[in-house]
């Protein structure tokens with residue numbers, strides 16, 4: 590397995606997911622990895638679970654996935670997130686609920702590990718600064734960890750005891766053999782880094798490169814659907830801003 594597609598934080602946004610998976614299928618990645626949060630916020634939770642299953646990814650459970658199948662209490666979610674989780678629970682089938690329930694918290698293989706939030710707190714911790722990243726680097730002994738949850742594309746590198754922030758660039762990121770990496774592909778369905786386009790990544794394990802990718806999709810389509818389903822308007826508005 591050399592080229593893998595990495596997606597995360599889809600959040601029930603079907604047009605964004607379709608755009609990303611179509612692009613990954615065209616670029617012939619061998620496997621898809623999904624860092625969780627297939628549902629929550631967006632109006633197509635069931636269709637997103639089905640579309641993801643068709644792509645047959647290696648997938649871990651996100652906090653919204655866990656809440657939608659009653660494996661996590663709602664208390665820590667914002668009021669609008671809680672509202673959509675309740676709506677999601679009522680709008681997914683038994684089969685889809687079981688799929689979300691059975692997702693593991695951590696996936697590990699020879700050269701990588703994958704979680705939703707962090708190694709220390711797979712469902713709840715955000716790796717959003719160098720200090721939290723440093724603590725998490727000490728918890729895995731693979732060259733690469735994939736994570737999501739923050740909806741911010743990029744990650745962190747640990748080299749000779751020093752941890753630095755990685756921002757996505759147009760040029761592929763070259764992975765140094767002596768370093769360890771935490772890589773976030775960004776959010777497919779609700780980016781929060783100021784770029785409204787759907788985010789994902791392609792990791793070339795053979796050539797040791799990470800390609801951070803963005804792709805446009807029909808944001809108006811999801812904004813209209815959010816209103817038609819009676820979900821909070823701000824969940825559509827934030828998609829136009831990428832915040």
Ligand code: ZN
Pocket residue numbers: 598600626651653738739740
């Ligand atoms: Zn998320």
